[in-house]
Amino acid sequence: MPRDSFAIPQETARRLSLYLRSLKRLEQQQGVASSREITRFLNISSEQFRKDLSYFGEFGRRGIGYDIEILKKEIGKILGTNVVWRIVLVGVGKLGFALLGYPGFLEFNLQIIAAFDNDKNKIGQVLSGVKILNTLRMREVIKKEAIKIAMLCVPVDAAQDMAGDLARCGIKAILNFAPVNLVLPKNVCVSNVDMASELEGLVFQLKRGFFNH
Amino acid sequence: MPRDSFAIPQETARRLSLYLRSLKRLEQQQGVASSREITRFLNISSEQFRKDLSYFGEFGRRGIGYDIEILKKEIGKILGTNVVWRIVLVGVGKLGFALLGYPGFLEFNLQIIAAFDNDKNKIGQVLSGVKILNTLRMREVIKKEAIKIAMLCVPVDAAQDMAGDLARCGIKAILNFAPVNLVLPKNVCVSNVDMASELEGLVFQLKRGFFNH
DNA sequence: ACGTGTGAACCGATTCACAGCA
DNA sequence: TGCTGTGAATCGGTTCACACGT
Incomplete structure (x- = not known):
């Protein structure tokens, strides 16, 4: 053992x-x-x-x-699912919105406690019970709530900068949905969800006739 | 070589x-x-x-x-990105809706040509240029258009049944977003996108102090 | 010297085979 | 006999070291 x-x-x-x-x-x-x-x-x-x-x-x-x-x-x-893990979401576009309402996180006791966006029209709204805050308040909230994990759903061009900000705020793990490899201090752990690349993998296998059985 | x-x-x-x-x-x-x-x-x-x-x-x-x-x-x-690959999407909930508008698929020449849902209120709508059709028309469309790839975004309880239907319609590859392992004929290729499990992986690493640097 | 292409060595993870316990 | 726990063998993939071309 x-x-x-x-x-x-x-x-x-x-x-x-x-x-x-x-x-x-x-x-x-x-x-x-x-x-x-x-x-x-x-x-x-x-x-x-x-x-x-x-x-x-x-x-x-x-x-x-x-x-x-x-x-x-x-x-x-x-x-670690015996304890609630509090996380934040950055970028409330279509994908961010979908994640705010995704029921699967409950399964592992994961709780989104705040979302951040730059869009003035979105700030202040409450979606799926989560309040959308101005990105400027990111540091304050993450520090105060001692958040360690973030989901990053901003457009690809903003992803690297925003990830850097998150790292500086004390975030230690990022689930990244932007199709770009984030370069961060190595004490920050990144996991990528890359839908397009995943689909592309299927195309590749189909093309190779792996499944012409 | x-x-x-x-x-x-x-x-x-x-x-x-x-x-x-x-x-x-x-x-x-x-x-x-x-x-x-x-x-x-x-x-x-x-x-x-x-x-x-x-x-x-x-x-x-x-x-x-x-x-x-x-x-x-x-x-x-x-x-295979030198050719356009036509795909369908099944289940237009929040996540399906986000995927319909996801720009990343263009990168690999992937084109969503139709979406399917059971909800009478959604059927007939056009979202991000994609028409939502009654799930009953799945076979007809997939056969006629010779579609080989599908994205599956239905709730977890419906996923296995729907995946089986897709396989019977001639779909050869499925990108599955439901947190369940699909059991399908082995000439059908499945790739899973599991957001909750991915986040959970980060929790695990954090817990083990992998990143206390 | 610089940078590619690749067999060989290496490493991590899976599978095998079986000891141990009920 | 049935099923777990685990060292040993095996497998797949990455890294190393270097031959080769420019």
Whole structure:
């Protein structure tokens, strides 16, 4: 049980949230589930699941399986979903607006506490229960509320500058929706969501006849 | 120059679109750029860039670098962006609406030609130049227009059923925005965009103090 | 000297094979 | 027997080191 704190594969971290989802689906059924049942609809092998968990401890019972309720709590603890994480959103265009109303964040106890925009017409509005503030107030709010995570939904030309501002405000992690690679101090963690590039990947695979079966 | 058609790393395909972007930025500057210049703002090593290209042929000149214009065309050919790819969108909620207006798709010559929804109030509307049609007409349109790619933006509970319908209509690739693993015939290629899970990944890294620098 | 192209070495992650417990 | 936990083997992809052309 190597709890040595570091050396958790990147991919393992990503998969943990999928396990949590799967467990929530099974929740009603019974008290115990096997690794096979948990990964059944996940495109992940049961060995992979067990290996992933082994980085954090032993949560199952040999010959039996996993107590769903307990495992759900444990993974929640590992991921940090047992606590509410407060985040901000920058850029309330169409995409930002969609994210403000996206119900999926609740699943991981993620809460958007404020949105920022430059547009005078938007400032002051409340969308999906979130107030839109002037970008000038970003520093003040992020500091005061000790926010560490931001979603960046501004146009591509503004993204790098705005990301720099966020870093200077104390933001430590950015989910970036602009199709550009952000250059930031390396103590700031960036994750990119790139819809166009993702679609392009599908085109590529189609073109290669990967799926002419 | 192993043009043996198969065995292109997944990641290589993904990076090609980033190279294309980088080249577009450099376009104005000069006729030639080195692998180092092209990858400068990409978080990708120049060796990686050269290795990636080597799967498809030799595009540079030793001692000199790459002709930007030519390389742009070549990568375009590889990715398929030299041709317009027509796609459909299913589910015009907030997210679907945002995607209809997303300018980033143009970059790769991707064109949304129709959107589908069940909501009688939305059917018939034209948003961002795209007409919203009754979901019942999906088969007809997809067959007639020979569409191969779909973006799926319906609520999570409807996603699996709708994806199955799409597959039966002849769709070969789906960009799925619902937080659920779609189970489909294996000649259908799925790519997932999972915003909540992505954010959760950032929380995890923050929690582990990866960035307490 | 400069910069590309690429086999070889390396590294991380997945899969395999099996020990251990119920 | 059934299912977990995990070292060992394997696989895929990245990095290194250097040959080659300009």
